[in-house]
Amino acid sequence: MDKQIFEYAPAPESRAVVDIAPSYGLFIDGEFADAADGKVFKTVSPANEEVLSEVAQAGPADVERAVKAARKAFEKWSALPGAERAKYLFRIARLIQERSRELAVLESLDNGKPIKESRDADLPLVAAHFFYYAGWADKLGHAGLGPDPKPLGVAGQVIPWNFPLLMLAWKIAPALACGNTVVLKPAETTPLSALFFADICRQAGLPKGVVNILTGDGSTGAELVAHPDVNKVAFTGSTEVGKAIARTVAGTDKKLTLELGGKAANIVFDDAPLDQAVEGIVNGIFFNQGHVCCAGSRLLVQESVQDEVLDALKRRMATLRVGDPLDKNTDIGAINSAEQLARIKELAAAGEAEGAERWAPACELPGEGYWFAPTLFTGVTQAHRIAREEIFGPVLSVLTFRTPEEAVAKANNTPYGLSAGIWTEKGSRSLWMAGKLRAGVVWSNTFNKFDPASPFGGYKESGFGREGGRHGLEAYLNV
Structure with missing residues (x-):
């Protein structure tokens, strides 16, 4: 009997579920605003090189504004009881679930990854990380990191383009649960899901300045990392850039975690x-x-x-x-x-x-x-x-x-x-x-299995520090 070969008919997900604006500003102190110098860049779909949107390029003045907004918001955010911070994280997690189809399509458009991966792997994990760390927010004294650990302050976070929304969740969820405020820079080629997340923060009623999103290229990230009022730097990306960040942070009192390359x-x-x-x-x-x-x-x-x-x-x-x-x-x-x-x-x-x-x-x-x-x-x-x-x-x-x-x-x-x-x-x-x-x-007997309760990180030129699990709290607490 001849072997049958089945052809797959196209089964495209509708783009209509996501509404991409022609341009986006920076998200600073709870509002979208143009870059101080008016610079912009285009983000394109890698599948067909279609221009998806025009995005603001943050410069030194914008980094200064964002860090100042985060510092101001830190006073009230860190003073909130953990159970109150948890409510915001739970809201964000639920909104991510409600908007998961929209976000999955957006991620596949901007990043190029298959929709079944963004829909079935990325988005469930994104929501799970916010749910998980919401549960820790009022239990930090029981994490084995001291009886009353305190937040560090302003966290400067730089994430890569391979898992834009998931890497955002890995960074922002534990930072907020611990009482820190955040200035996050997404990758230049995949800025859109972070900007949509900014809208989710507003939708959840997150206080202004607790989360700030600065889009831009490597110079924006370098400016953020070097800012003297940033207390914690978290970076995921190439080993080469990680080494440069380590040199920048050396000699300061900034806490640093690096999740870099691999050759597994x-x-x-x-x-x-x-x-x-x-x-x-x-x-x-x-x-x-x-x-x-x-x-x-x-x-x-x-x-x-x-x-x-x-x-x-x-x-x-x-x-x-x-x-x-x-x-x-x-x-x-x-x-x-x-x-x-x-x-x-x-x-x-x-x-x-x-x-x-x-x-x-x-x-x-x-x-x-x-x-x-x-x-x-x-x-x-x-x-x-x-x-x-x-x-x-x-x-x-x-x-x-x-x-x-x-x-x-x-x-x-x-x-x-x-x-x-x-x-x-x-x-x-x-x-x-x-x-x-x-x-x-x-x-x-498996591979690429992740869970928010399990720590992740490397040795040698793959970086140091752990993200995820109870271990992921330590990087955002003064212990």
Whole structure:
């Protein structure tokens, strides 16, 4: 009997659920306002390069205004009982749930990620973080951080473009629960969901100045980080920028947390449930187009099952659908920007030039926008650039190992230390490996699983400090 091939009819999500204004100002002291110098920039959809809106570019005067507003609001906000702060966080969480369809479409338009990811992964987690930290707001004395921990003051927060709304939640929710006020700068290529969140803050009745949103490029973030009246800096992004921020903050009394790059190893043993492992490999590297700091971008597979795993993996990759982020059938959306696409292409070319074998399924890419087919490299050694450098795209490097000790040595042979995955049926082996791997998060027989009650963060050049869970409170309290 001939094998049937099912074609998927387009199933686009409606853009009508989100109303994007032609221009947006900065959100300072509870109001939207133009930048002091009138500068603006455009934000585009990476799927087709359509200009979505014009956004204000914050300069030094705007940073000064925002920090001053946050400092003024801090007096009353920090003095509120925790139960009162919790009410605002609960309201924000509920409003996010009510507007989740709108926000998911917005995120996919501005970021390029598939709607099924923004709808089913990002938005539920965003709401969950606000619900979780709302629960902590009146229990800070029971967090194991002292009997009466106090907020730090004004938090300057800089977030990346890969999970714009989720990274906002990771930063703002614990800061507000602890009694701090916030000045947040979203990424230049994905400012819209943060601006919509500003509207949610107004809708929730959040006091003016408690949350301020400054859109702009790297110079805006640098100005915010260096501001002398900022007490806490939180940054998620590249290791290079993280090092620059650490140099800026050095010698000051500012508290700092950094969540930076990664080059995670996804380790598959010969006794692993291979079908399950293949799904975990695909999720680990192709989720969000590989725009994930903890992506499993290095596959370490035991030699005895290498061929079986690769055959199954290639079959699975051939079924992945690349295309319109708003189509509910899409598995892999658009690369976020032309700059990021150029970086991915450059490293993929380096992999071929250094002798690795490149493979990608037959894949028709759209003619407009920024696209890259899911790709894997075999014959990779630890000396290859694609095994050492963070690609931040849908590119998987495959290495092999023979013993658990060799797997640990290869997995740890990286300047990064953010995450790792282990696939084996032996619980003792999984626990032994987890104890040896220098990674902040180690998943066993799964990958990319997150929960607001679980801390997340890295070692070495993946940064320091933890976000999420009880540990995430410490970064925003004077303990």
